[in-house]
Amino acid sequence: MPDSPRDSCIRCGTCCLKGGPTLHHEDKRLLLEGHAGYEHLVTIRKGELVFDPVLGVPRPADQELVKVRGKGNGWACCLFDERGPACRVYEHRFLECRLLKCWNPADLVAVIGVNTIVRTDIINPGDPVRQVIAAHEEECPPHKVQALIAGLSRGDDRSKTLAALAGLARKDLAVRHYARSELGLKTEYEYFIFGRPLSGILASHGIMVHTLPGG
Incomplete structure (x- = not known):
């Protein structure tokens, strides 16, 4: 009998390896509580070439974005522990991580670029x-x-x-x-x-x- 379609997160880390989340205003609380800090973040400046997950192509960013940075020269989320595999802040993860469902990305797509923060917000x-x-x-x-x-x-x-x-x-x-x-x-x-x-x-x-x- 074929496997049933996935309908819940199994914490495999596949999404984490593709890049960290962009931060939204409601994520500021997690920074204030110390679950992540400036050392975990990277700013994508307006006009910088980035990969558009919706269009599936690189294009200049039309607004400043603050993201969880990658490891080394890659984009795998720095908060992901590949030895687990597991997210180091899973119980206090950011909005986009909570909304991300690989079997149904609609909830995540709906918030892309909406109510995001810039550097001066934090x-x-x-x-x-x-x-x-x-x-x-x-x-x-x-x-x-x-x-x-x-x-x-x-x-x-x-x-x-x-x-x-x-x-x-x-x-x-x-x-x-x-x-x-x-x-x-x-x-x-x-x-x-x-x-x-x-x-x-x-x-x-x-x-x-x-x-x-x-x-």
């Missing part, structure tokens, strides 16, 4: 890092990076385009260094505060960034 109003975030957004806008990468594909002047990308990568590194050295920002918070390093984003497009002695 950073104290007087924190000076807010000003550094604003400067980073102005100096290293994702839409400009994507436009330059697209230009390479079109055959634009390669040396000029790579020089422009290198300049943006230097600015990205400089802002992160300032936040660490002058504001005492913990390295493990960087992915939340500034998003993924531009060098890593460029590497995913086959453009390697090499840092010379002295920066």
Whole structure:
């Protein structure tokens, strides 16, 4: 007799390996209670190229998103313990994790992009890092990076385009260094505060960034 269709979560981890959830306003409580912290988060900046789970294709993010980050260079949720397999915060998991049903994704699809949080929703109003975030957004806008990468594909002047990308990568590194050295920002918070390093984003497009002695 064939197996019955799945109608409940068996905690196999298949969904967790595909990426962490995007955070919504009701998830702030879980952060305040300490079930996860800034070190577990990554910001997807507006204009950054991301995979659209509904359309099934990569496209620029039309809004800023805060997600649970992946492990290493991958997207497998950092809160997933593959040895279990099990979610380390299963009893206090985020909204999208509670709604996710691999056998019926309708509930999850209904909340994608709805009532999601941005960085400033969970950073104290007087924190000076807010000003550094604003400067980073102005100096290293994702839409400009994507436009330059697209230009390479079109055959634009390669040396000029790579020089422009290198300049943006230097600015990205400089802002992160300032936040660490002058504001005492913990390295493990960087992915939340500034998003993924531009060098890593460029590497995913086959453009390697090499840092010379002295920066």
